[in-house]
Amino acid sequence: MNATKKAVTIYVPRDSTAVSLGADEVAAAITAEAARIGIDVELIRNSSRGMFWLEPLVEVATDAGRIGYGPVQPEDVASLFATGLTHGGEHPLSLHLVEEISYLKNQERLTFARAGITDPVNLADYRAHDGYKGLSNALAMEPAAIIAAVTDSGLRGRGGAAFPAGIKWKTVSGAEGEQKYIVCNGDEGDSGTFADRMVCEGDPFVLIEGMTIAGVAVGATRGYIYLRCEYPYGERALNEAIKAAYAANWLGANIQGSGKHFDLEVRMGAGAYICGEETSLLESLEGKRGMVRFKPPLPAIKGLFGCPTVINNVITLASVPIILDKGSEHYKNFGVGRSRGTLPVQLAGNIKHGGLVEKAFGVSLRDLLYTFGGGALSGRPIRTVQVGGPLGAYIPDSQFDLPLDYEAYAKLNNMVGHGGITVFDDTVDMAEQARFSMEFCATESCGKCTPCRIGSTRGMEVIDRLVAGDQPVKQEALLRDLCDTMLAGSLCALGGMAPFPVLSALNHFPEDFQKSSQQQTPRVRVAS
Amino acid sequence: MATSTFERRSPPIKLAELSSLSAADSAAINAVLARLKNLPGALLPILHGVQEALGHVPKDAVPVIAKSLNLSRAEVHGVISFYHWYRTEKPGEHVLHLCRAEACQAVGGRALEAHVKASLGIDFHETTADGRYTLEPAYCLGNCAVGPSLMIDGALKGRVTADRFDRLTGVTA
Ligand SMILES: Cc1cc2nc3c(=O)[nH]c(=O)nc-3n(C[C@H](O)[C@H](O)[C@H](O)COP(=O)(O)O)c2cc1C
Ligand code: SF4
Ligand code: FES
Numbered sequence: 001m002n003a004t005k006k007a008v009t010i011y012v013p014r015d016s017t018a019v020s021l022g023a024d025e026v027a028a029a030i031t032a033e034a035a036r037i038g039i040d041v042e043l044i045r046n047s048s049r050g051m052f053w054l055e056p057l058v059e060v061a062t063d064a065g066r067i068g069y070g071p072v073q074p075e076d077v078a079s080l081f082a083t084g085l086t087h088g089g090e091h092p093l094s095l096h097l098v099e100e101i102s103y104l105k106n107q108e109r110l111t112f113a114r115a116g117i118t119d120p121v122n123l124a125d126y127r128a129h130d131g132y133k134g135l136s137n138a139l140a141m142e143p144a145a146i147i148a149a150v151t152d153s154g155l156r157g158r159g160g161a162a163f164p165a166g167i168k169w170k171t172v173s174g175a176e177g178e179q180k181y182i183v184c185n186g187d188e189g190d191s192g193t194f195a196d197r198m199v200c201e202g203d204p205f206v207l208i209e210g211m212t213i214a215g216v217a218v219g220a221t222r223g224y225i226y227l228r229c230e231y232p233y234g235e236r237a238l239n240e241a242i243k244a245a246y247a248a249n250w251l252g253a254n255i256q257g258s259g260k261h262f263d264l265e266v267r268m269g270a271g272a273y274i275c276g277e278e279t280s281l282l283e284s285l286e287g288k289r290g291m292v293r294f295k296p297p298l299p300a301i302k303g304l305f306g307c308p309t310v311i312n313n314v315i316t317l318a319s320v321p322i323i324l325d326k327g328s329e330h331y332k333n334f335g336v337g338r339s340r341g342t343l344p345v346q347l348a349g350n351i352k353h354g355g356l357v358e359k360a361f362g363v364s365l366r367d368l369l370y371t372f373g374g375g376a377l378s379g380r381p382i383r384t385v386q387v388g389g390p391l392g393a394y395i396p397d398s399q400f401d402l403p404l405d406y407e408a409y410a411k412l413n414n415m416v417g418h419g420g421i422t423v424f425d426d427t428v429d430m431a432e433q434a435r436f437s438m439e440f441c442a443t444e445s446c447g448k449c450t451p452c453r454i455g456s457t458r459g460m461e462v463i464d465r466l467v468a469g470d471q472p473v474k475q476e477a478l479l480r481d482l483c484d485t486m487l488a489g490s491l492c493a494l495g496g497m498a499p500f501p502v503l504s505a506l507n508h509f510p511e512d513f514q515k516s517s518q519q520q521t522p523r524v525r526v527a528s
Numbered sequence: 529m530a531t532s533t534f535e536r537r538s539p540p541i542k543l544a545e546l547s548s549l550s551a552a553d554s555a556a557i558n559a560v561l562a563r564l565k566n567l568p569g570a571l572l573p574i575l576h577g578v579q580e581a582l583g584h585v586p587k588d589a590v591p592v593i594a595k596s597l598n599l600s601r602a603e604v605h606g607v608i609s610f611y612h613w614y615r616t617e618k619p620g621e622h623v624l625h626l627c628r629a630e631a632c633q634a635v636g637g638r639a640l641e642a643h644v645k646a647s648l649g650i651d652f653h654e655t656t657a658d659g660r661y662t663l664e665p666a667y668c669l670g671n672c673a674v675g676p677s678l679m680i681d682g683a684l685k686g687r688v689t690a691d692r693f694d695r696l697t698g699v700t701a
Contacts, residue, residue, distance in 0.1 A: 017671050020686035052673040188670065191629030197670040229576070229613050230625070230669050232682045267569075268576055270611035273667060287571030287597075289610040305568065347673065349634030354673025377635065386630055390667075422631045422672065432638075436630070440667065 007040040008086040009061040013116065015048035015201055016233040017194070022073055023056040029074040030058070033081050041086075047202025049116030050356030051103055057116075059098055062088040068095035103372055108334055109358045110342050111319045114203050121240040123248055126205040132250060134324030138213045139258040146217040147173060150320060153328035154340025159185050159276075159313030160388070160417045160493075162339075162406045165320075168310060171300040173218040175308035180220035182211050183285065183304060183311040186227040186234070187269055187276035190389025192348040192420030196314035198356060200227060200234030203318070204241035208251065208264060210317035213324055214310055215262040223264045224304070225314075226281050229271055238266050273390075273444035277492050278311045280446060291446050292492045313418070315344060334360035339405045339416075349385075349422040350376045359404070366400040368421060380425040384509070386433075388417025390440050391497035393504035394433065413500060430512035434505040435463045441498035451486045452495025458482060459502065466513055476513070479506070547588040556581040557589050561596045571597060571607055575614055584615045612664075619662035620655040624697075625679040628665045631672035636689075640676045643690040648697075661697065 012027040013019075027043060034041040048055060057070035058080070067088035069080060076093060083091045095101060109115070118125040126132070138146050151166025172180060184207065188196040199207055211223045227234055242264055245251040253261050267285055269275050275284045279293035282304050303309025319341065323331045332340045339361035345368055347354050352374035359368075369375070369382060376382050384394045392415045395402075402408055409416045424433075438459035445452045459482055466475035483499035490496035506513060549557070560577035564570050574593060578585050585608055594604045608614045626644055627637060648656050648663060655662040671677040674686035678693070685696060 016684045017674055017686060020671050020677065020684040021674060055674070189668065191668040192631045192672050193668075194670040194672055230666060230679070233684070267573065269613075270572060270575070271613035271666075272611050284572065285569050287569040287607070288603075289606055348631040349672065349675070351673070390630060420631075420672070422634060424634045428634070433630070433633075436633070440629075444667070 007042040009042045009044060010085075011044050011046040011059040011061075011066070012056060013048045014045035014120070014233075014237075015055075015116075015198065016231075017052050018048050018055040018057070019233070021055050021071065025074045026056045026058065026072050026077065029077040033077050037081060039081070039086060044119050046118065047116055047120045048198065049098065049104060050112065050198060051101065051353070052355040053353050054095065057095070057098075058085075060085055060088055064088065065097045065099065068098040068101070069093040070095055103353060103355070103357075106372070107358050108342050108360050110322050110331065110334070111206075111315060111344055112198070112203070112356065112358045113322065114206070115198060115356070116202070118203070120202050120204055120237055121244060123205065123241075123244045123250075126203075130325060131205055131321075132209055134321030135209050135213050135216075135250070136256070138216055138324050139256065139260060143173060143217050143219065146213065146324065149323060149328045150217070151328075153323045153331040154335070154338070155316065155319055155323065155331065156339070156406070157313055158315035158319070158343070158418060159278075160415075162416070165312060165316050168300055168312070169214065169218050171298070172220070172308045172310045175301050177308040179222065179305075179307045180218055181304045181307055181309040182214045182218070182220045182223040182317075183282070183299075183309055184211055184223065184225040184317055185276065185278065185281060185311055185313045186225050186231070187273075187281060188228060188231075188314070188418070189273040189276040190391075190418050190420050192386065192389060192422035193346050193418045194348070195344040195346055195356060195419065197231055197234055198344075199314050199318045200225075200231065201237045204234075204238045205245065206318045206321055207238075207314055208241060208245050210320040211264060212251065212255070212262045213320050214312070214317060216258075216260050218308075218310055220308075220310065221261045221263060223262060224285055225264070225266045226269060226275070226285055227266055228269045228275075235266060235268060242266070272446075273440075274446045274492075274494055277494065280492075281311070282309070289446075292448055294491070315418075336360075336362035336403060336405050337407060339407070343404060343416070343419045345404070346418075346420045347373045347423070348420060350378055350382075350425045351423040352377050361405050362403045364401050364403055365395065365421070368404075369400065369423065373423070376423060376425040378425045378427075380427065382423055383426040383428055384424050384430070386422045386424070386501060387420070388415035389420055390437060391415070391493060391500060392417050392420075393500045394430065394508060395504070396508040413504070415497070415500070430505040430509035431463060431467045431515070434502045434513075435460055437498055437501040437505075438463065441494060445494060446492075449490050449495055451489040452491075452498070455482055455486045455495070456498060459486075463502075463513075467515065469514075472514065476506070547591075549586060549588045549592075553582055553586065553589075554592075557592055561593065565596050571599070571604065572611075575608060575611075579614060583619050584617055587616050617655075621660050622681050622697075623662045623664060625664050625666040625669065627667070627669050627671070627675060627677040629668040629672075631668070632675035632677055635675045637676040640688060640690060640693065644693060647694065 054070035058072045059066045083089045155165045156162040274280045275290040280290040284290040299309045344358045438456045441456035462479045594601045652665045669677045676688045678685045678688045
């Protein structure tokens, strides 16, 4: 081999969505083909840029920048090499400079600045891309100043409730307790969301850094990441990164000679949606059934094992390092009203360009669905989108111009939640969707409150009778009544918000609940 | 409390006599316990460890785990039954987790679900007669941009059509 000739660097994502579309097979094919034709290749398993319709997206480093090809299948690999993959040659799958792709170029990537660029579990790569700058700054600051920076940035919890992160931290910092904890909520149970998964798999160090900053700020020396068991790829990446961080003294005792101590561990959930609710999550971490606790006391005062606990979502914690690196002003300058910074929006379901769009608050749904998303995957009209997971309302086209902003959404009983947008085309049956919301609530209820536990099953039955045309006026009144009872009589948002998708379907798409009079198509309904 | 009801219903039993655990299973459970029992809140990690080693959490593992953690059998049983992930019956050779959630529904998930059940001839939580597949529902696998989604023994698959399902499993109706 020519000693002066450098190996070509080729990137193939290890992100699980890319893997679900064949990225591992593509990586193997590249290694095999390179060996066959005698080309020296350095294959890096980066994470995804979040342009999932282009996955597996293969990139090659050239003098001009990183050139992309996608979606690549193993059988394309030989022709890619033949047309000059190693120097970014033209090919039918060419995407040219990846960073110039408009989907990516028109985003404001703060939390996801490194997504798809670095090797997720390579600490040196993380540091070469601004990693650990935030913590380095924090270690030189007074804890109160760290908390003030987070408060001033306007960062609100990204897990759904949008509570200001700095205020929560301040409460924990002021609470009495020998031991305090930082708990990361990585349960991400909402359908249509995958931003937490992308952080865990694609940039785990940013989460580790954010949690360490939180620990230093409030005086907590132990942290847990509660990750849902449906995310085995995330578990592996997080554990690799935690091991590397310990080895380089970014975790453990006397971090980088600062005298600060922080230990971190990943704990896996066990397939219960309710364990995303913070008090249920704490019960689960303690080794119990995930029953929701009454509040007060707040977890900030009496949380994990009865100790003061910060519990924040993955994205909330992963947004902290850049705030401590670039300053709260920088972060706060993005956004509108009281919704500051950026939101990693997830485009899911029936959408042509599904993936991650990190944008400053204020962007409209229409922009997200059509400019970024490219419309429905099926090519049919988009009829509705469900925003904010299974407890979020179904939003009709007439509201697509609403700006993404917590307060503007709440005004219409809609929910930004964790930023998941699930798209449906005009073949959707909204009565079926409403019924599923009730079924989901019945399956996942922790069982503590009667309206949630029993009401949801009654809800399914009432919707069945309504759709069958059995005394529809009476059934609709009954359904609305039931929703009121659930709204008012539930301890947490599972029972308390499940009525939102149901009522929004009923209010915006009443015709779907009256079909029995018009047509008699038998529906396949499969009970679980 | 549920604890006492359960205790009342189960008369004291001699574990050594009634346990159907094989020597190998017992050894695996004890190894998991030795490794994890001192963790704070150790029960979930232990149940994961046992299920990973044996494919399920055998009913007779309950008293062993309970004793080691100083919990009642009812408490351990209550935790196992609360979480969808844990199973007490031996699964088939391969475990399929099929996503039933909204983003997958939006791209044909309901039709795929019907196909999967028909071609395997089983419902959720069941195992095929030849012992090859166990089918479980999942409520989102985080693969919502490229559904319908399926996990086969922990390996994620996207854009699963009926055809792709048949190719992945080698099952035809
Ligand atoms: C039924 C239910 C499910 C929830 N699921 C999640 C979840 O999966 N992930 C999450 O971060 N927060 C979830 N939450 C919100 C948490 O209770 C809590 O508000 C959050 O962890 C606080 O972190 P944040 O302030 O950083 O958002 C859920 C709440 C409810 C009521
Ligand atoms: S609303 Fe449902 S999930 Fe929430 S505490 Fe009550 S029963 Fe449990
Ligand atoms: S809804 Fe099926 S993977 Fe998320």
